[in-house]
Amino acid sequence: MSASKPTDSNNEKKELQFPQILKLDDDFSLIQRFIEGDETCFKNLVHRHKEKVRNIIYLTLSNTDSVDDIAQEVFITVYKNLKSFRFESLFTTWLYRITINKCRDHIRKVKIRGIFTPMKEDHENLYESQTVYSDVPEIMHKAIKRLPEKLRTPLLLKDIEGLSYQEIAETVQCEIGTVKSRIFRAREGLKNILKPLEQELKG
Numbered sequence: 574m575s576a577s578k579p580t581d582s583n584n585e586k587k588e589l590q591f592p593q594i595l596k597l598d599d600d601f602s603l604i605q606r607f608i609e610g611d612e613t614c615f616k617n618l619v620h621r622h623k624e625k626v627r628n629i630i631y632l633t634l635s636n637t638d639s640v641d642d643i644a645q646e647v648f649i650t651v652y653k654n655l656k657s658f659r660f661e662s663l664f665t666t667w668l669y670r671i672t673i674n675k676c677r678d679h680i681r682k683v684k685i686r687g688i689f690t691p692m693k694e695d696h697e698n699l700y701e702s703q704t705v706y707s708d709v710p711e712i713m714h715k716a717i718k719r720l721p722e723k724l725r726t727p728l729l730l731k732d733i734e735g736l737s738y739q740e741i742a743e744t745v746q747c748e749i750g751t752v753k754s755r756i757f758r759a760r761e762g763l764k765n766i767l768k769p770l771e772q773e774l775k776g
Contacts, residue, residue: 600664608656615655619648622665625734626672632729633676635718643679647672662743669736669744673726680722716766720759727752728759 600618607614626647630640650671658667717725726745730736731752742749 601660604655604658604660604664608658615652618651618664622668623648625665626668629669629672629729629734630676632714632717632733633673633722633726634679635714639679643672643675647675650675663740666740666743669730669734669740670746673744676726677722712767712770713763716763719766720762724755724759724762727755728763731756 600621603614603618607618623644627640627644630643630647631637634640634643647668651668658664717728720728727741730741730744731738736744738749738752741752745752
């Protein structure tokens with residue numbers, strides 16, 4: 574008796590599952606091919622992730638002038654170290670960790686330069702002209718900017734980039750409990766910062 578052919582439903586199930594497997598392994602496949610000598614795969618990785626990297630830099634630093642330079646530094650570091658990638662975590666976790674570290678390096682450099690330059694009075698006020706900040710994302714952006722970096726980064730990775738607590742913990746290299754605590758404190762901080770603008774946000 575000949576073996577029965579797979580049913581249509583089984584075929585449909587395989588067709589649904591297979592693209593998901595490809596999607597999960599796609600970065601790994603590109604990295605493996607790069608390690609084997611296919612340089613074009615690195616360009617594909619950059620093309621796929623550059624906007625996410627630029628977005629993290631912009632939201633972390635609130636400085637459009639530095640975004641492209643720091644993004645370039647990120648991908649130069651990735652290129653130099655990609656052949657030693659261990660495949661033990663998602664590529665994006667490793668990439669975002671490099672991005673955050675480059676942002677922190679930039680912040681440190683700015684602070685050091687600030688020691689040797691005349692201090693300028695900061696006149697920026699989140700509440701100064703509420704009509705200027707009538708766009709909710711702009712209000713949120715300025716509020717997030719006021720948070721300390723150690724609270725701002727986990728919040729951005731969770732609420733803007735959609736990373737899991739585990740991915741954030743690996744990215745910023747701390748315990749999951751610490752990540753959850755910092756995100757909670759960041760959200761509470763935002764509430765306090767935005768409270769004077771509550772009516773405008775509702776409107």
